Amino acid sequence: MRRLLGLLVAGSFASTAPASAGGVACYEPVQRPTSYGTVREVTPLGPARRQVVPVDGQYALVVDNVPVASGFVEHRRVPPTYGTVARTHVLQPARTVTRIVPAVTREIRETVVLSPARETWEWRIIDGRKVRCRILVPARTATRLRTVIVEPERRWTELVPAVTQLRMESVPVAPGGYVTRSAPPQYRSAGRVVEIAPPGAVVATAEPDYGIVERRVVTRPAGPGLRRIRTPGC
Structure with missing residues (x-):
């Protein structure tokens, strides 16, 4: 606003120059009234x-x-499992035996000479006379039994197989043991x-309360001014 007043005063002084200066506008001095305006300001309504x-x-x-x-942990005993199988048991092992077929014999009678026939001399009385005679002594024999072999003895070996017996026996199929069963604790969310x-x-x-306040302010104070006029020479 001060700048505006300065310009107005400068203009008023310039307008007082004589017309012979060659101006194209003419002004007359006037007294201007004060001009007012309204401003809106943010003003604290109360202290902090x-x-x-x-x-x-x-x-x-x-x-x-x-x-x-x-939760829990449980141990349970599981007994062994058995099954039935057939097994061969040897009652008498295999062996080798010798077979003998005795010889076939028969008895025969035969005459054997105990002493052979022979001649001998001996004195005899024949008709009162003593005579030397030659005497034939027959052989002395005897009968005896003799065993003769008709068929000779025979020998051979044979393999006698083992004597076995089939028995049904119970045998373990799966060993016994322990089975463990467990469960963790159960929870819920609460x-x-x-x-x-x-x-x-x-x-x-x-903070203090603020409000918008309208205030009347002087936009242009009263004072001298210039007003343009129209004259034949301007």
């Missing part, structure tokens, strides 16, 4: 103040695992609210 502000407690949701069923920070209060400084 301090106040106690309550603060809520802070809470959180915690999920816990709650046991529903306990939520609960826990306090992280307790409720309280804090002292806060409140």
